[in-house]
Amino acid sequence: MKAETLARLRAARSERRPVARVATLDGSVDAVVEDGEGPLPEPVLEVARAALKQNRSHDFEHEGGRWFVQVFNPPLRLIVVGAVHISQPLIGMASGLGYDVTLVDPRGAFATAQRFPDVEICDEWPDDALEALGVDGRTAVVTLTHDPKLDDPALHVALRSEAFYVGALGSRRTHAQRVERLVEAGFDEAAIGRIRAPIGLDLGGRAPAEIALAIAAQMTEALYR
Amino acid sequence: MADAAVGEADAILDRAADWAAAGRGVALATVVKTWGSSPRAVGSQLVVDDTGAFEGSVSGGCIEGAVVIEARRTIEDGAPRLLDFGVSDEEAWEVGLACGGSIEVFVEKLA
Known part of the structure; x- marks a missing residue:
């Protein structure tokens, strides 16, 4: 995880903003999705948006690679x-x-x-x-x-x-x-x-x-x- | 995601930042997939430093020892690792997954 990713996740959580972290399981991609947007292909963004809505972290496949979306919704x-x-x-x-x-x-x-x-x-x-x-x-x-x-x-x-x-x-x-x-x-x-x-x-x-x-x-x- | 884990997620992110700020090598281990009965939900995390100190859990205590060892390797060589635990009931018992479940853990360095 990039230090920048960690900083963005912590900032979002301290302000009760929902945020998702998306990464590939080979370590090549590490991105943050906020307000439904992030530097990722559209199909991956859609997975992240759905994960946030369902409050469910999970792995998935995209173009032959294994990915993971981790949901950080605001605390209850x-x-x-x-x-x-x-x-x-x-x-x-x-x-x-x-x-x-x-x-x-x-x-x-x-x-x-x-x-x-x-x-x-x-x-x-x-x-x-x-x-x-x-x-x-x-x-x-x-x-x-x-x-x-x-x-x-x-x-x-x-x-x-x-x-x-x-x-x-x-x-x-x-x-x-x-x-x-x-x-x-x-x-x-x-x-x-x-x-x-x-x-x-x-x-x-x-x-x-x-x-x-x-x-x-x-x-x-x-x-x- | 288990919502009781929400407060815990904050504690782990905070600890990762604190340890990094103190100049320690840090790795994060995250449950990315589970099969069968497994004590911790996908997304559960463990943060490890270069001395082997850790906080959080990925299995409720069963396999943390093995994960910490791998995490220290990742801190050393920078390479992410994907770990599988608990293939058969017998092996599950050996690595400590007495629950009979099976989990996959992604280990990455904070860089």
């Missing part, structure tokens, strides 16, 4: 709304799964660096926070406050985004009320149907860490299935 991101008891184990699990985690809670007493030492904390109102972060197709949004004043604005932004996972904590009854409010706010059935509620896979656990595990497992399922 989890936005947790609510600095509550479930948030602590969820943040730890998500970090272990490779997510960049942001904790959003405008209530200063909840989201303290002392209670949440290892996570980026945002104390803006949830809709402003999510708009500022920019929710993309590699982002999961989880609302945990139980408070419609905080959860609903976050869900409004999440449901208008390409977030691959949107989950909201609360019982079936709580969710039925939430659905009514979202309908009133103008969201249709398809949009509202994206919300995972009750949140998490049905693992049967009740402890905070068990619920966090159920959420993390459901996020993983949403990513791949």
Whole structure:
């Protein structure tokens, strides 16, 4: 790998830009594909574009030679709304799964660096926070406050985004009320149907860490299935 | 690509850059193909320096030793290498792929 290739890959990753590295397995070609373009033949560029879209690195053949495309998509991101008891184990699990985690809670007493030492904390109102972060197709949004004043604005932004996972904590009854409010706010059935509620896979656990595990497992399922 | 590997990919690229900046010879080993059950996804990487220090994994611990030896050769002679591991179950066991899978690893020098 050329030092220049390494530098470009690292720069792209630090700025959340998707990038692919394409090389021949005899070491003769070493190129970076960014914004769908790079110094490569068109058929090879097409392979790289498809690989980025599918988030899948793989080998391939082109004109008798063996090639390899390695995908470097932006890291997954989890936005947790609510600095509550479930948030602590969820943040730890998500970090272990490779997510960049942001904790959003405008209530200063909840989201303290002392209670949440290892996570980026945002104390803006949830809709402003999510708009500022920019929710993309590699982002999961989880609302945990139980408070419609905080959860609903976050869900409004999440449901208008390409977030691959949107989950909201609360019982079936709580969710039925939430659905009514979202309908009133103008969201249709398809949009509202994206919300995972009750949140998490049905693992049967009740402890905070068990619920966090159920959420993390459901996020993983949403990513791949 | 396993997404849990995303953070790890950053760590490996950072380590490669750090070691190169410190004047060490550096090679990257990348899983380019797998057959059967294999513990690490295609694209998983290992970074090696000229003393044999390494970070990352290409097999979950099974064949890292052999890859590091080849990577040090690549750092020395500059030639890329394509390594195959685990052809039969018996051989797989010998090189440490107890999982019975088979993988191909591309080794290249950072230059």
